[in-house]
Amino acid sequence: MTSMHYAGAAVILFFITAIGLFSGLRVKSAGDFSVGARKAGGSIVAGTIVGTLVGGAATIGTAQLAFSYGLSAWWFTLGGGIACILLGVFYAKPFYLSGMETMPGMLAQEYGSATATAAAVLTSLGSFLSIVSQVLAGIVLITSVSHLSPGMAAVLIIVLMLAYVVFGGVWGAGLVGIAKTALLYFFIGACGVMVVRMGVGPLLTLPAETFFSLFARGVPVDLGAGFSLILGVLTTQAYIQAIVSASSLRCARVGIFTAAVLIPLIGIAGILVGLYMRVHFPAIAPGSALPLFVMEYMPPLFAGMTLAVLLVAVVGTGAGVALGLSAMFCSNIYRIYICPHADERKLLLVARLALVVIFAAAGLMTCGNLGSLILGWSFMSMGLRGAVAFGPLTTALFLPRRVRSSYVLGAMFVGPLCILLGNPFIGNAFDPLFLGVGVSLLVLVLGRKREGMSQTSNPLTLGE
Numbered sequence: 001m002t003s004m005h006y007a008g009a010a011v012i013l014f015f016i017t018a019i020g021l022f023s024g025l026r027v028k029s030a031g032d033f034s035v036g037a038r039k040a041g042g043s044i045v046a047g048t049i050v051g052t053l054v055g056g057a058a059t060i061g062t063a064q065l066a067f068s069y070g071l072s073a074w075w076f077t078l079g080g081g082i083a084c085i086l087l088g089v090f091y092a093k094p095f096y097l098s099g100m101e102t103m104p105g106m107l108a109q110e111y112g113s114a115t116a117t118a119a120a121v122l123t124s125l126g127s128f129l130s131i132v133s134q135v136l137a138g139i140v141l142i143t144s145v146s147h148l149s150p151g152m153a154a155v156l157i158i159v160l161m162l163a164y165v166v167f168g169g170v171w172g173a174g175l176v177g178i179a180k181t182a183l184l185y186f187f188i189g190a191c192g193v194m195v196v197r198m199g200v201g202p203l204l205t206l207p208a209e210t211f212f213s214l215f216a217r218g219v220p221v222d223l224g225a226g227f228s229l230i231l232g233v234l235t236t237q238a239y240i241q242a243i244v245s246a247s248s249l250r251c252a253r254v255g256i257f258t259a260a261v262l263i264p265l266i267g268i269a270g271i272l273v274g275l276y277m278r279v280h281f282p283a284i285a286p287g288s289a290l291p292l293f294v295m296e297y298m299p300p301l302f303a304g305m306t307l308a309v310l311l312v313a314v315v316g317t318g319a320g321v322a323l324g325l326s327a328m329f330c331s332n333i334y335r336i337y338i339c340p341h342a343d344e345r346k347l348l349l350v351a352r353l354a355l356v357v358i359f360a361a362a363g364l365m366t367c368g369n370l371g372s373l374i375l376g377w378s379f380m381s382m383g384l385r386g387a388v389a390f391g392p393l394t395t396a397l398f399l400p401r402r403v404r405s406s407y408v409l410g411a412m413f414v415g416p417l418c419i420l421l422g423n424p425f426i427g428n429a430f431d432p433l434f435l436g437v438g439v440s441l442l443v444l445v446l447g448r449k450r451e452g453m454s455q456t457s458n459p460l461t462l463g464e
Helices: 003-024 030-038 042-053 057-097 103-111 113-145 150-165 169-198 219-235 237-244 249-280 286-297 300-338 344-367 374-398 405-426 432-446
Strands: none
Touching (some): 003 169, 042 237, 057 113, 057 219, 057 237, 057 286, 103 300, 113 150, 113 300, 113 374, 150 300, 237 249, 237 300, 405 432
């Protein structure tokens, strides 16, 4: 990197830091920190959702997978867009009107505190893997353009994640998310346009069955990847938190549907870059496809700005997911089992300390998995979250008082267990995620209360 690269990066980082500091001034309580005191508009909701989902996996990870498998890399962002449509149409209203800040809190209303605690712990393990994927993307980004070691790069990424969100909470994730999203789409979109202008003809010489099929890795693998994104988004605390932070249900839906349009578009640009680098630089490490394209083809000042935006994307996504984990810990574990009478100031301190612990653990886990597929961690993360919470959350919202809590608790453990142990039995016939979710739903059906069928439907779930 030259002085012009650093100058471009400094401009972006100064701009983002200023927004983050401004957002921190709005945090006066734990409520402001976790849901913005329900004052967020549609743009904040969209910024939080896109800012959390579109990070290292959606950009660097998509280009990495496209380098090896082409169009099938679209499943991460395409699945995210489909999930947002389902979220806005079916789930936004019951989420928003529930009065609860967290997904486990919604389950506690229906099935009791034990179920909520299990959901908080099990989904947190899945969400944690998403943070690991962002740290891996950050390491690839930094080591591709500097002489820092992977260990030092990991430390830098984690420190930046803490600074990003620990002062601003959801305001930091939302306001910075808006700025980051605008910059990310401008610069990464510019990369896609550059590929088109330089000519897509050479890209078409790549084998069609490998690089121009949504199922290049096999129908079971890629269909499972898309399914994992849909279930993961519907059950992830960070996206639920964005909805309940809205000033109205209408604002929440505007933000969700805006995100549904924006998210798949960023994947197309990443795929174009990955394919271009595959044709012209086939010997590079796949993870370096996007950073090296930026360094090779963009003017130094703009290249530095683009790299800084990618860095903020990685940091923002990891920080947004960690914020959701922190909120669940405070609301569903600390406030219930450790300190029921904690005041707002103490809860705010605990939320920030929880973030420190989460990021430290992510850094330690990343050190043993350098060089692994970034999107692989993201798909696994989403799938595990969906297997744990999709069935129980759906029955709580749409079939209230109709399933026994003991069966719900069993479904939460059986689902992810089937995913982890399913491969030896089903081979490559289909993704074990389908097995896990199917068995989980079967357990819920077996736990149906006959007397509950005569009760009225939950008013929160009906259309307006």
